[in-house]
Amino acid sequence: MESNRNNAPQSAHAATAGGAEPNYINAHKGIWSWMTTVDHKRLGLMYLVGVLSFFAVGGIFALLVRTQLLGPIFKGASGKQEWLFSGDTYNKLFTLHGAVMVFLVIIPSIPASLGNFFLPLMLGAKDVAFPKLNLMSFYVYILGGAFLLFSIATGAIDTGWTFYTPYSTTTSASVISAVTGVFILGFSSILTGVNFIVTIHKMRAPGLTWTRLPLFVWAQYATSLIQVLATPVLAITLMLLAIEKTMGVGIFDPKLGGDPVLFQHFFWFYSHPAVYIMILPAFGVISEIITVNSRKQIFGYKAIAMSSVAIAVIGFLVWGHHMFTSGQSELASAVFSFLTFAVAVPTAIKVFSWVATMYGGSIRLNSAMWYGLAFLFLFTIGGLTGLFLGTLSVDIHLHDTYFVVAHFHYVMMGGTMTAFVGALHHWWPKMTGRMLNEFWGKISCFFVFTGFNLTFFSQFLLGTKGMPRRYATYLPEFQTWHQLSTLGSYLLGLGFFITLCYMIQSLISGAKAPRNPWGARSLEWETDSPPIEHNFHVQPVVKHGPYEFPEIDHSMSTGGGH
Amino acid sequence: MTQPSSSHASSAGHHHPKYLAHHFESMAQQNASGKLGMWLFLGQEVLFFSGLFLAYVLARIIYPETFLAAHELLDWKLGALNTIFLLTSSLTMALAVRGAQVNSKPQMFYNILATLLLGGAFMVVKYIEYSHKFHDGLLPGHFFDATKAMHNGQLANIPGAPAIFFAIYFVMTGTHGLHVLIGMGLMLWLLVRIKRGDFNSENHVYLENVGLYWHIVDLIWIFLFPLLYLVR
Amino acid sequence: MFQKLRSLVVKSSAAHAGGHGDEPHVLPLSTYFAVFGSLLVLTVLTVVVSVIGLPQPASIIVAMVVAMIKASLVVLWFMHLKFDDRFYSLIFVISLLFLVLFFAFTSFDLLTRGQVNPEESTFSQDGSLLRRDFMKK
Numbered sequence: 001m002e003s004n005r006n007n008a009p010q011s012a013h014a015a016t017a018g019g020a021e022p023n024y025i026n027a028h029k030g031i032w033s034w035m036t037t038v039d040h041k042r043l044g045l046m047y048l049v050g051v052l053s054f055f056a057v058g059g060i061f062a063l064l065v066r067t068q069l070l071g072p073i074f075k076g077a078s079g080k081q082e083w084l085f086s087g088d089t090y091n092k093l094f095t096l097h098g099a100v101m102v103f104l105v106i107i108p109s110i111p112a113s114l115g116n117f118f119l120p121l122m123l124g125a126k127d128v129a130f131p132k133l134n135l136m137s138f139y140v141y142i143l144g145g146a147f148l149l150f151s152i153a154t155g156a157i158d159t160g161w162t163f164y165t166p167y168s169t170t171t172s173a174s175v176i177s178a179v180t181g182v183f184i185l186g187f188s189s190i191l192t193g194v195n196f197i198v199t200i201h202k203m204r205a206p207g208l209t210w211t212r213l214p215l216f217v218w219a220q221y222a223t224s225l226i227q228v229l230a231t232p233v234l235a236i237t238l239m240l241l242a243i244e245k246t247m248g249v250g251i252f253d254p255k256l257g258g259d260p261v262l263f264q265h266f267f268w269f270y271s272h273p274a275v276y277i278m279i280l281p282a283f284g285v286i287s288e289i290i291t292v293n294s295r296k297q298i299f300g301y302k303a304i305a306m307s308s309v310a311i312a313v314i315g316f317l318v319w320g321h322h323m324f325t326s327g328q329s330e331l332a333s334a335v336f337s338f339l340t341f342a343v344a345v346p347t348a349i350k351v352f353s354w355v356a357t358m359y360g361g362s363i364r365l366n367s368a369m370w371y372g373l374a375f376l377f378l379f380t381i382g383g384l385t386g387l388f389l390g391t392l393s394v395d396i397h398l399h400d401t402y403f404v405v406a407h408f409h410y411v412m413m414g415g416t417m418t419a420f421v422g423a424l425h426h427w428w429p430k431m432t433g434r435m436l437n438e439f440w441g442k443i444s445c446f447f448v449f450t451g452f453n454l455t456f457f458s459q460f461l462l463g464t465k466g467m468p469r470r471y472a473t474y475l476p477e478f479q480t481w482h483q484l485s486t487l488g489s490y491l492l493g494l495g496f497f498i499t500l501c502y503m504i505q506s507l508i509s510g511a512k513a514p515r516n517p518w519g520a521r522s523l524e525w526e527t528d529s530p531p532i533e534h535n536f537h538v539q540p541v542v543k544h545g546p547y548e549f550p551e552i553d554h555s556m557s558t559g560g561g562h
Numbered sequence: 563m564t565q566p567s568s569s570h571a572s573s574a575g576h577h578h579p580k581y582l583a584h585h586f587e588s589m590a591q592q593n594a595s596g597k598l599g600m601w602l603f604l605g606q607e608v609l610f611f612s613g614l615f616l617a618y619v620l621a622r623i624i625y626p627e628t629f630l631a632a633h634e635l636l637d638w639k640l641g642a643l644n645t646i647f648l649l650t651s652s653l654t655m656a657l658a659v660r661g662a663q664v665n666s667k668p669q670m671f672y673n674i675l676a677t678l679l680l681g682g683a684f685m686v687v688k689y690i691e692y693s694h695k696f697h698d699g700l701l702p703g704h705f706f707d708a709t710k711a712m713h714n715g716q717l718a719n720i721p722g723a724p725a726i727f728f729a730i731y732f733v734m735t736g737t738h739g740l741h742v743l744i745g746m747g748l749m750l751w752l753l754v755r756i757k758r759g760d761f762n763s764e765n766h767v768y769l770e771n772v773g774l775y776w777h778i779v780d781l782i783w784i785f786l787f788p789l790l791y792l793v794r
Numbered sequence: 795m796f797q798k799l800r801s802l803v804v805k806s807s808a809a810h811a812g813g814h815g816d817e818p819h820v821l822p823l824s825t826y827f828a829v830f831g832s833l834l835v836l837t838v839l840t841v842v843v844s845v846i847g848l849p850q851p852a853s854i855i856v857a858m859v860v861a862m863i864k865a866s867l868v869v870l871w872f873m874h875l876k877f878d879d880r881f882y883s884l885i886f887v888i889s890l891l892f893l894v895l896f897f898a899f900t901s902f903d904l905l906t907r908g909q910v911n912p913e914e915s916t917f918s919q920d921g922s923l924l925r926r927d928f929m930k931k
Contacts, residue, residue: 125585126584126585127584127585129585129595129599130595130599131583131585133599190603190606193602194599194602194603194606195599197598197602198595198598198599198602201595201598201881202591202594202595202598203585203591203595228602228605228606229605229606229609229888229889229892230609231606232606232607232609232610232612232613233609233610233612233613233896235610236610236611236612236613236614237613239733239737240613240614240617240733243702243703243729243733244703247702247703247704247705247729248703248704248725249702249703249725249726249729250703250723250725250726250729251617251620251621251726251729251730256703256723256725256726257624257625257722257723257725257726258621258723258726259620259624259904261903262617262620262900262904265899265900265903266613266616269896269900316892316895317895317899319899320899320903327907328903328907329902329903329904329905329906329907329908329909330906330909330910330911331902331906331909332899332902332903332906335899335902336899534584534585594879597878597879597882598879598881598882598885601882601885601886602885604885604886604889605885605886605888605889606889608886608889608890608893609889609892609893609896612892612893612896612897613896615893615897616896616897616900619897619901620900620901620904623901623904623905624904638841638844642837642841645837646834646837649830649833649834649837650830652830652833652868652872653826653827653829653830653872655872656826656871656872657823657826659874660820660821660823660826663820664820773872773873774873777868777869777872777873780868781865781868781869784861784864784865784868785858785861785865787837787840787861788840788844788857788858788860788861789857792840792841792844792857793854794844794847794848794850794853794854794857
C-alpha cells in the first residue's frame with residue numbers, strides 16, 4: 001500500500017495530462033442526459049444507486065424483523081407474549097425483506113451495476129453490444145421495482161419471497177402486483193444477460209483471447225448464461241400463478257385438482273440457478289481482488305474459469321433439494337441430494353485456488369482485501385453448511401429451521417454482499433476518480449464481519465435446536481440466541497452505515513485517484529479514472545494475461561496506457 | 563476473437579457506413595452481434611414456453627381421460643387451417659429475408675406484407691375459435707361451468723378436471739397468440755423501414771431477426787396443434 | 795467435449811472476423827418451396843394419423859416425431875441454422891437440453907411418488923387414478 005501512495009501523485013498527474021477529454025460524468029450535463037444515456041458506465045452507476053437504495057430499504061425491513069425477535073416479553077406462567085408487531089405484520093416484513101433483497105438487490109447487484117460498468121472496460125470495448133437495450137433494461141428494472149413497492153402500499157405480501165401455492169393463490173394480500181413486479185424484473189435480467197453474452201463474444205479488444213479474459217468476465221459469462229436460460233421459467237411460473245389466482249385454474253391447488261409440488265418444481269427450476277446468478281459474480285470479484293492484492297499470477301486460471309461454467313450447468317440439476325419435505329418422491333429426492341454434492345466440487349476448486357493464489361504472494365491488506373478475506377471465511381461456512389442441508393436425512397431435521405436461514409445468509413449476505421462491498425472498494429477509484437478512506441474502510445469491515453457472524457452464527461445454533469423460520473415469536477429457551485442475533489444485526493447495520501458515510505465523504509473530499517491505484521493488469525485500469533466517455537483514448541491491444549504481475553511495479557502505475 | 567484484421571479495421575474506419583453504430587468496428591461485427599443476441603433471445607423463448615408445455619404434460623399425466631374427452635370440443639379443422647396459415651407465413655418470411663440478401667426491395671416488401679396478412683388471418687381464426695368457446699362456456703378455472711358447458715348443442719360431459727384443460731388451452735394459445743400479435747407489430751415496423759430503404763444485402767440483420775422470431779412462433783404452433791387438437 | 799466447444803467458439807469468432815468477405819448464403823427458391831411442400835405433407839400426415847386413431851402410446855409418439863421433423867425443417871432451412879454460425883446451433887441445442895431436463899426431473903418426481911409411502915402417490919394402488927382428495931369429492 002505504501003508504494004501506491006508514493007505512486008499516486010505521479011499517476012494522478014498522468015491522468016490529468018492525458019485527460020484533456022472530459023470524463024463520462026461531465027461529458028454531458030443535466031438530468032436529461034442521464035435519463036436518456038446509453039453509456040454503460042452511467043447506466044452502471046444508475047443501477048448502483050438503485051441497488052444501494054433498495055439495499056437500504058431491504059436492510060430496514062431486516063432490522064425491523066430482528067427487532068421484533070428481541071422479544072417476545074414473556075409474562076408470568078400464562079406465557080402471554082407481546083412485542084412490536086402482530087404476526088400478520090411480521091409476515092409482511094420478512095416477505096418484503098426477502099423479495100426486495102433477492103429480486104431488487106442481490107440479483108442485479110454485481111451484474112447490473114459493476115458488470116455494466118466494467119465488462120466493456122475489461123474487454124477494451126467502447127460499449128456493450130446493445131446500448132439501447134441496456135437503457136431499456138434499466139427502465140424495466142425501475143418499473144419492476146415500482147410494482148414491488150406498489151404492492152407494499154396496497155397491503156403488502158405475506159407469502160415469503162417464494163410465493164408458494166396454494167397459500168399465495170388464496171391469501172388476500174396483493175400478490176398480483178408483487179409477482180407482476182418480479183415478472184418485469186425478470187425481463188431486465190434476461191436482457192442484461194443477452195447483452196453481456198454478446199458483448200463478451202463479439203466486442204473483445206484485439207489480442208484479448210478467451211484465456212486472457214479477467215475472471216470477473218468469465219463469472220459474468222456464466223451468470224448471463226443462467227439469466228438467459230432460467231429466468232424465462234420464473235416468468236412463466238409467475239404468469240401461471242397470477243392466472244391461477246385470478247381465474248381459479250387449479251394446476252397448483254389440490255382443492256381444484258392440481259398439485260402444489262408442481263409449483264415448487266417450477267419455482268425452483270429458476271430459483272435454484274438464481275442463487276448462482278447471485279453468487280457467481282461474487283466469485284468473479286473475489287478472483288480479481290485476491291489476485292490483484294496478492295500481486296501474483298492467479299492459481300488455476302482455467303480451473304476457476306471452467307468451474308464457473310460448470311457451476312452454471314450443474315446448478316440446473318439440483319433444484320429438488322429445496323423440496324425434500326414437500327411430498328416430492330423419495331427417489332427424486334435421493335437423486336437431487338446426490339447431484340447437490342456435485343456442485344460442491346467446482347465451488348471448492350475455486351476456494352482452494354484463491355487460497356493457493358495468496359500463498360507466496362505479496363499480500364496488500366487494503367480494505368478491499370479485508371472484504372475479500374471476510375468473503376473467503378463467510379462463504380466457506382455458507383458452502384459447507386449447504387452440504388449439511390443437501391444431505392437428505394439431515395435436511396429432514398433442519399428443513400425450514402433457522403439453520404436454513406443462516407446458511408442462506410452466509411452465502412448471500414456473507415458471500416455476495418461482502419464481495420459486492422469489497423468490489424465497490426476495489427473499483428471505487430476507477431468509477432468516481434476518488435480514493436476511499438482506508439482506515440474507516442477497515443473499521444467498517446470489522447463491524448460488518450463481527451456483526452454478521454454474531455447475527456447468523458447464533459441462527460445456526462437456533463436452527464439445530466429446532467427453531468422454525470418465519471415465526472414472529474418463539475419459546476423462552478431461544479431468547480438468548482435471538483437477542484445475540486439481533487445485537488449482531490445492529491452491528492452489521494452500523495458497519496454499512498459507516499461505509500455509506502465515508503463513501504459520501506470520498507465523493508466530496510476524497511483524494512484524487514490515480515489511473516491504476518492497485519497496480520492491476522486488466523484493461524479497465526489502463527484508462528483514466530474516471531474513464532472518458534468512449535472508454536479508451538486509443539483502441540487497446542492486449543499482449544498479456546490479466547494477472548501477469550512481475551513487470552508491473554516498474555511500468556504500470558506511471559500510466560503506460562498510451 | 564473480436565480482432566478484426568488490422569487492414570480490415572482501418573478500412574472500416576475510413577468509410578464508416580451510415581448504419582454502423584459507433585461502438586462497432588465493422589458491419590460484420592454488428593450483424594453477427596445482432597444475430598447472436600437474437601438466438602440467445604430465442605433460447606429464452608424456448609424455455610419460456612417450456613413451462614407451459616410442462617404444465618400440459620403434467621396435467622395430462624394426471625388427467626389423461628380429461629384430455630381425451632375435452633379435445634373433442636376443439637375444432638381440429640380450424641386448427642389445421644391455422645397451421646397452414648402459419649406455415650405459409652413462415653415461407654413468405656424466409657423469402658423476405660432472401661429478398662434482402664439479393665437486394666430486392668419489392669421481394670422484401672410484398673413478402674413481409676403477405677406474412678403480416680397471414681398472421682392477421684391466423685388471429686381471425688383464433689378469434690372465431692375463442693368466441694365459440696366463450697359462447698359454449700368452455701372456459702378456464704372457475705369460469706368453467708359444468709352445468710352450462712355445451713358441445714354441439716348438447717351438455718358436454720367431461721370427466722376429471724375440465725377447468726384445468728381449458729385453462730391450459732387458453733393460456734397456451736393465448737400466450738402464443740400474443741406472440742403472433744407482437745410479431746405483426748414488428749412486421750408493420752419492418753414495412754415502414756423497407757419503404758424507407760433501410761435494408762439491403764449488407765444491412766438486414768433487423769429483418770432477419772424478426773424473421774427468426776416469427777419462425778419460433780411458428781415452431782411453437784407446430785407443437786401446439788397436435789398436442790391440443792389431435793389428442794388420441 | 796471441451797475441445798469441441800472451443801472449436802465452435804473459435805469458428806464463431808472467425809465468421810465474424812471474416813468481415814465483408816463472406817456474402818450471405820443465398821439459397822435457391824426451389825429449396826424454400828421444397829421445404830414448404832414437405833411441411834404441408836407432414837401436416838396432412840399428422841391429421842390423418844389422428845383421424846385414423848392409432849392406439850394410445852403410438853399416437854402421441856407419431857404426432858411428436860412428425861412435429862419434431864417439421865420443427866427441424868423450419869429451424870434448419872427457414873431459420874438458416876444449417877448454414878449459419880455453428881454457435882447459434884449450440885445455443886439452440888442447449889436451450890432444448892435444459893427444456894428436456896426440466897421435463898425429465900419434474901415428471902420423474904410425479905411418476906415415482908409413493909414408492910416408499912403409498913399414500914403419497916399421485917395414483918392409487920389398483921392403477922386407476924386417485925388424485926387424492928379432489929377425485930373423491
